[in-house]
Amino acid sequence: MTATPGAQERPNSSRFVDKTVVLTGAASGIGRASAVLFAGEGAKVVGLDIDADGLAQTGNTIAAGGGEFTALTVDITSRDACHAAIAEAAKMYGSVDVLANIAGIARSEHIVDVTEEQWRLMFGVNVDGMFWLSQAAIPHLLESSGNIVNIASNAGLMGQAYTVNYCATKGAVINLTKAMAMEFVKTSLRINAVAPGGTDTSLVANFAIPPDVDFELMGRYTSARGFSQPEDLANVIAFVASDDARAIHGAIVSADNGITSG
C-alpha cells in the first residue's frame, strides 16, 4: 500500500512563495492544518481566530518549521473587526493573495430548542464573518489576481435532521460562494468552496447530540470510509487556492468521502 503524502511531505512544496494567505480558524483543526501547509509552501500566513492560545500553538508549530505566521485574535462575527484584520494584513505584507474562510461552529439540537442567540451566533460565525472578510479582501484580491476559498460542509448540500441551524448556514455558504463567483466571473479573481464531510477535529469531538434523537435518521451523515484528518482537508484547500486550480471558479468541491454521492 502506498502512503498518502501528508502536508509536510508534498513533492510540490513551493506553490505559495511570495503569497500572503489570510485564513480564519487558524487556532484549531482544518484551519490550523491549512496554516501549517500554506506556511510550509512558502506563504506569509495571517491566521485569524477568537482563540489566542490556539493561535499561539499554531504559531509555534509553524515557527519550528521555519515558516512565517502572524496571529490576529479576531471575533469574525464583527464586521468592523473583519475589515480591520484585512487592512492590517494588507498593510503588513502589501498584498492579499488568498483568503481562506475556514472558521466555523456547529451544534446539534431539536428545532424547537434553538434559541435566538444560538441561531444568530451560528450565522454570525459561519456566514457573516465570511462575507465581511471577503468584502474587505476583494479589492486586494482583484489587484493580486488572488482567490477565496470558503469552507462549506456536506451539511450545506443535503438536509440533515437535528442540525437545521448548521445546515442553513452551510447552505448559505454555498450560494454565497456561487453568487460571489458570478459577480466576478469576468475578472481574474477566483471564488470557490470546499465542502468537507466528517473530519477529526475538536468540532466533532465536542459535537453533543441530544439523547433522544432517532439514530436511523443520522446514519447517512457519516461515511463508511470513516473520518478525514484535518491535513486531508488542508491539502484540498491548498490545491483549490493554488494556480493548479486556475480552471476552478464558482465550484463547490466536495471532500466528504462520498457522503453526498448517494
Ligand SMILES: NC(=O)c1ccc[n+]([C@@H]2O[C@H](COP(=O)([O-])OP(=O)(O)OC[C@H]3O[C@@H](n4cnc5c(N)ncnc54)[C@H](O)[C@@H]3O)[C@@H](O)[C@H]2O)c1
Ligand atoms: N470537522 C468536521 O467534521 C467538519 C465537517 C464539515 C465542515 N466543517 C467545517 O470546517 C471548518 C473548520 O472546522 P474544524 O472542524 O476545523 O473545527 P475546529 O473547532 O477545530 O476549528 C474551528 C475554529 O473556528 C474558530 N472560531 C469559532 N468562532 C469564531 C469566531 N467568532 N471568530 C473567529 N474564529 C472563531 C474556533 O476558535 C476554532 O479555532 C468549519 O467551517 C466547519 O463547519 C467541519
